[in-house]
Amino acid sequence: MGRSPCCDESGLKKGPWTPEEDEKLLQYIQKNGHGSWRTLPRLAGLNRCGKSCRLRWTNYLRPDIKRGKFSQEEEQTILHLHSILGNKWSAIATHLPGRTDNEIKNFWNTHLKKRLIQMGFDPMTHRPRTDFFAALPQLIALAALRDQLAADPPGSAQLQPGAGVDVAIQAAKLQYLQCLLQSAATTIDGIASTAAAGSTPDAEAAAFGALCSPQGTQDSTAPVSAASDQLLPSCTFPKAPVSSEANQGLGYGGADVDVFACHGAASLPPLADLSDAANNNPADGCSATASSSFGGGTGSLLPWPEFFPDDPFITDFL
DNA sequence: AATGAAGGCAACCGCAGAAGG
DNA sequence: GCCTTCTGCGGTTGCCTTCAT
Numbered sequence: 409m410g411r412s413p414c415c416d417e418s419g420l421k422k423g424p425w426t427p428e429e430d431e432k433l434l435q436y437i438q439k440n441g442h443g444s445w446r447t448l449p450r451l452a453g454l455n456r457c458g459k460s461c462r463l464r465w466t467n468y469l470r471p472d473i474k475r476g477k478f479s480q481e482e483e484q485t486i487l488h489l490h491s492i493l494g495n496k497w498s499a500i501a502t503h504l505p506g507r508t509d510n511e512i513k514n515f516w517n518t519h520l521k522k523r524l525i526q527m528g529f530d531p532m533t534h535r536p537r538t539d540f541f542a543a544l545p546q547l548i549a550l551a552a553l554r555d556q557l558a559a560d561p562p563g564s565a566q567l568q569p570g571a572g573v574d575v576a577i578q579a580a581k582l583q584y585l586q587c588l589l590q591s592a593a594t595t596i597d598g599i600a601s602t603a604a605a606g607s608t609p610d611a612e613a614a615a616f617g618a619l620c621s622p623q624g625t626q627d628s629t630a631p632v633s634a635a636s637d638q639l640l641p642s643c644t645f646p647k648a649p650v651s652s653e654a655n656q657g658l659g660y661g662g663a664d665v666d667v668f669a670c671h672g673a674a675s676l677p678p679l680a681d682l683s684d685a686a687n688n689n690p691a692d693g694c695s696a697t698a699s700s701s702f703g704g705g706t707g708s709l710l711p712w713p714e715f716f717p718d719d720p721f722i723t724d725f726l
Numbered sequence: 727a728a729t730g731a732a733g734g735c736a737a738c739c740g741c742a743g744a745a746g747g
Numbered sequence: 748g749c750c751t752t753c754t755g756c757g758g759t760t761g762c763c764t765t766c767a768t
Contacts, residue, residue, distance in 0.1 A: 498756060514735055
């Protein structure tokens with residue numbers, strides 16, 4: 409064990425690589441192979457540490473590297489593998505030929521993670537977020553809006569003729585917001601009462617799982633994992649690797665959470681569509697509840713049905 | 727046109743496991 | 748079994764570009 413001393417050496421160049429350095433590294437590796445990364449810089453005439461050379465080669469100079477935007481398929485593969493493997497970027501990269509772990513990691517951090525968060529999913533667990541306080545500002549805003557609408561009802565006489573559509577939308581929104589607030593309040597009550605009773609954190613996840621369940625009809629007392637097992641009776645996917653951070657910081661039900669339970673959508677909608685997601689079905693009222701805002705609904709429960717259960721790669725993790 | 731903010735990405739840092747002496 | 752070295756990995760940082768004001 410122990411740390412590599414190579415980068416502690418002083419006098420070695422850091423920072424962006426020049427075309428000349430790239431050329432030297434490329435030529436050397438093509439001619440001799442990389443061999444020992446530690447000795448490579450000296451042999452190749454580079455004033456860099458071996459680590460830096462290795463990184464440059466694997467992330468940029470390697471001839472089989474694919475450049476350009478990630479395809480829809482790649483995006484979904486990343487999402488799926490991340491739900492199984494967590495931040496195992498190198499493992500994920502093995503299933504995306506031509507993509508490096510660094511590239512995938514960057515893509516995740518800059519695109520997919522944000523999209524999941526915006527949809528209300530926890531990017532670590534791929535489940536709807538259960539940390540109520542994280543959503544508190546939005547809920548306060550919703551409450552203010554509800555009060556405003558209540559004080560100035562959409563159907564009041566001040567409205568102009570021809571505003572019928574707006575009225576209907578506002579009314580539906582109001583109903584929807586009230587449902588959201590009620591659900592949140594119910595969840596808090598449930599959490600508080602179960603916490604008082606000394607129940608496990610799973611109860612919180614279960615409560616929220618019921619709130620956001622794609623079916624919207626789950627028994628709120630049923631454990632999430634059991635419910636998801638029902639949804640996936642023949643599925644033998646491994647449980648999601650939940651980081652210690654997620655466990656400690658968010659108080660999740662933790663390690664026994666099935667990652668697919670709330671992944672209703674086959675793929676994530678573009679960010680621009682998110683604001684519409686809650687409005688697309690406003691007349692649904694309470695039946696919409698949180699499930700529609702999570703992009704859940706009745707879509708396929710297994711976004712990527714065509715692979716993995718029998719994949720030897722997956723069985724390695726079972 | 728100038729400036730600040732946000733996004734995207736390449737590269738660095740430090741930890742951990744494997745291998746060899 | 749212990750220590751050292753090497754390699755790989757994941758998290759983070761900082762720079763550059765693009766966008767908004």
